[in-house]
Amino acid sequence: MESFSTELRRRKNVQEIKREIAWNTKELFAQKGYSATSMDDICSINNRSRGSIYYHFKSKEEIFLYLIKLNTQEWMDSWRKIEGKYKTATEKLYALADHYVDDLTNPLNHAINEFMTGQVVSQQILDEMLTLIEMPYTLYEQIIKEGIERGEFKPTNPESVKYVVIGLFNGLSTFYFTKELDELRRLYKDAVDLILQGIQK
Amino acid sequence: MESFSTELRRRKNVQEIKREIAWNTKELFAQKGYSATSMDDICSINNRSRGSIYYHFKSKEEIFLYLIKLNTQEWMDSWRKIEGKYKTATEKLYALADHYVDDLTNPLNHAINEFMTGQVVSQQILDEMLTLIEMPYTLYEQIIKEGIERGEFKPTNPESVKYVVIGLFNGLSTFYFTKELDELRRLYKDAVDLILQGIQK
DNA sequence: TTCATTAAACCGACTGTTCAGTCTATTATA
DNA sequence: TATAATAGACTGAACAGTCGGTTTAATGAA
Numbered sequence: 001m002e003s004f005s006t007e008l009r010r011r012k013n014v015q016e017i018k019r020e021i022a023w024n025t026k027e028l029f030a031q032k033g034y035s036a037t038s039m040d041d042i043c044s045i046n047n048r049s050r051g052s053i054y055y056h057f058k059s060k061e062e063i064f065l066y067l068i069k070l071n072t073q074e075w076m077d078s079w080r081k082i083e084g085k086y087k088t089a090t091e092k093l094y095a096l097a098d099h100y101v102d103d104l105t106n107p108l109n110h111a112i113n114e115f116m117t118g119q120v121v122s123q124q125i126l127d128e129m130l131t132l133i134e135m136p137y138t139l140y141e142q143i144i145k146e147g148i149e150r151g152e153f154k155p156t157n158p159e160s161v162k163y164v165v166i167g168l169f170n171g172l173s174t175f176y177f178t179k180e181l182d183e184l185r186r187l188y189k190d191a192v193d194l195i196l197q198g199i200q201k
Numbered sequence: 202m203e204s205f206s207t208e209l210r211r212r213k214n215v216q217e218i219k220r221e222i223a224w225n226t227k228e229l230f231a232q233k234g235y236s237a238t239s240m241d242d243i244c245s246i247n248n249r250s251r252g253s254i255y256y257h258f259k260s261k262e263e264i265f266l267y268l269i270k271l272n273t274q275e276w277m278d279s280w281r282k283i284e285g286k287y288k289t290a291t292e293k294l295y296a297l298a299d300h301y302v303d304d305l306t307n308p309l310n311h312a313i314n315e316f317m318t319g320q321v322v323s324q325q326i327l328d329e330m331l332t333l334i335e336m337p338y339t340l341y342e343q344i345i346k347e348g349i350e351r352g353e354f355k356p357t358n359p360e361s362v363k364y365v366v367i368g369l370f371n372g373l374s375t376f377y378f379t380k381e382l383d384e385l386r387r388l389y390k391d392a393v394d395l396i397l398q399g400i401q402k
Numbered sequence: 403t404t405c406a407t408t409a410a411a412c413c414g415a416c417t418g419t420t421c422a423g424t425c426t427a428t429t430a431t432a
Numbered sequence: 433t434a435t436a437a438t439a440g441a442c443t444g445a446a447c448a449g450t451c452g453g454t455t456t457a458a459t460g461a462a
Binding site for chain 3: 433434435436437438439440441442443444445446447448449450451452453454455456457458459460461462
Binding site: 031032033035036110113114116117118119130156157160161163164166167168169170171172173174175177178187190191193194195196197198199 | 311371
């Protein structure tokens, strides 16, 4: 019991270090993409040696996957925390756009895209990435279906609307490289305005 | 006069070879992105040696820039050829979406995005790329303004709508990696449906 | 028509750099 | 003291670009 407890407190928790490394590295992947982010970059931004990074992660790819998983889960978790504040699907769609923009300080979607097309990866990794990418899709789907059920939205094809909205949010993120964040936030709001004008009853 | 004409016909036109190499290489950049496309790949798909490629292009970067320029110009030229067939801004928007999808057999936008973020390039090259990227924006702008002037569209903010549509088309292209082309074409049409429902009078 | 010459076009081995990952030694901690 | 955690030099592979050599095609002269 006592020795077990000691074991758990042996050093700074390994999981914490892994998370710290991954979060620190997010900025690099977001700004440079996957392949242009070197291990030297990663060591530098984390203030750790090569050996130290490799003690915690088997490869660069593993850091990337770990980060994407972490980022996706946290993004969805934090959405879950705030979505209750909104009563209508309309409000939720605006809020989701805002939530999406919140992550645009360091967007990973471009790095994900590059990774999946440019790297030679196993089918297993590809499938895993695809699952991760599609996880947030359920949120969009829920909002749209809810809007239809509650009579806010026309009985449109929810599947199609879902992909349009996802594509739109994804596509607008490209302007991240040329526009200020508050400009972007406004643009996302305008985009949702537009979509809603089309689907609202 | 006679010698001048002979000079031009010395061998297969150099410009033709450059175009051929660039077009052959498009598929690689589209499928793999910029950095994951190696010079070996490029030699292979062109059935030419290293020396031969470097005789025509100074660098991999120059091939890429040349191709983007070529592709953008051809895309816009072919749009100019067909736009006269459409009478309304509404029709034009659908046609433009279709035209966009036509180029989705080998989309270069992802490679462009990767190149601009991941490669260390001069400010001059960056500016040049940005100009190229923004060239087609004028087409979108014209259609939207025309729609407003002709009374087809509400007097919305054309600037904002322009970016929304561009972002949308760009973002939907990500599904290129997971959906069939005809599915994609349908999705683009649905997207334009949605937008139009919002902006049509 | 043939041949010699010349320059364009092409070839592919080579080069130096970059890079992800390895591994031995060292340090830190319990 | 033993083990976890870290350091950083090293390694082999990959890569874009170089460069000396070869081939090709056009041209003009005989």
